[in-house]
Amino acid sequence: MVVDQLREVELDRLFQAFADSTRRDIVRRVTVGESSVSGLAALYAMSFAAVQKHVAVLERASLVTKEKRGREQIVRGNHEGLQKARRLLDEYEAIWRQRVDRIADILAEG
């Protein structure tokens, strides 16, 4: 399925975005309350440009949105991306539970 290829790329980006502790921290912070890019940059021991790149990665993964306000760029958490990741892991868990149930069935038969 062609559609699923898109979905796979989307998931690649999603999990890739989560695979860095600075980015996870940014998601946490902007979910609690919005912040400018420079506001975020002040929190980490790295350059502004580095933080800017992290925000860009999160934006591409739909985990965060950016909105211009004056000369600042306001970053906010985006629930949708989060839900997508959770839903996938839920699927995996469901598969796992099915397997456990099947084994339980086999044991019950024996």
Add this chain to the structure above:
Amino acid sequence: MVVDQLREVELDRLFQAFADSTRRDIVRRVTVGESSVSGLAALYAMSFAAVQKHVAVLERASLVTKEKRGREQIVRGNHEGLQKARRLLDEYEAIWRQRVDRIADILAEG
């Protein structure tokens, strides 16, 4: 906290492991039913060594276990790693919900 640094590295590995569609597929398959490394390798349009590396990444992330059986190496899904990832995303969702609730409270007051 020093302990949390370990946890962060662990999470890096976990999400990094999920950030590849081949690896997600492997997790799905070996969760449904165990498989040898060569059995898995036969499924994908890449070399045995490449699949071997993917399995190693999953093993390091505790998403999969390997066990020698004769000359084969049997790969199985590991529920623990999956749960860890889900729990983290649950945390994020909880933070989000708190925020939404807070906004709802503010609106209720107004």
Add this chain to the structure above:
DNA sequence: CTATCGTACAACCAAATGGTTGTAGATCAG
């Protein structure tokens, strides 16, 4: 015993990642 199978691992390569510095354009404060 010998050939084959399944695995491990090293060496190599191209591309992506995570960081840097530097330059330049808006926007705001005084």
Add this chain to the structure above:
DNA sequence: CTGATCTACAACCATTTGGTTGTACGATAG
């Protein structure tokens, strides 16, 4: 207007990643 602030983006660099091929070795089948 001038200077400071916030952002964007390019160029560069080291390391990691995802793939390859080739070699070696234990376990199994005939």
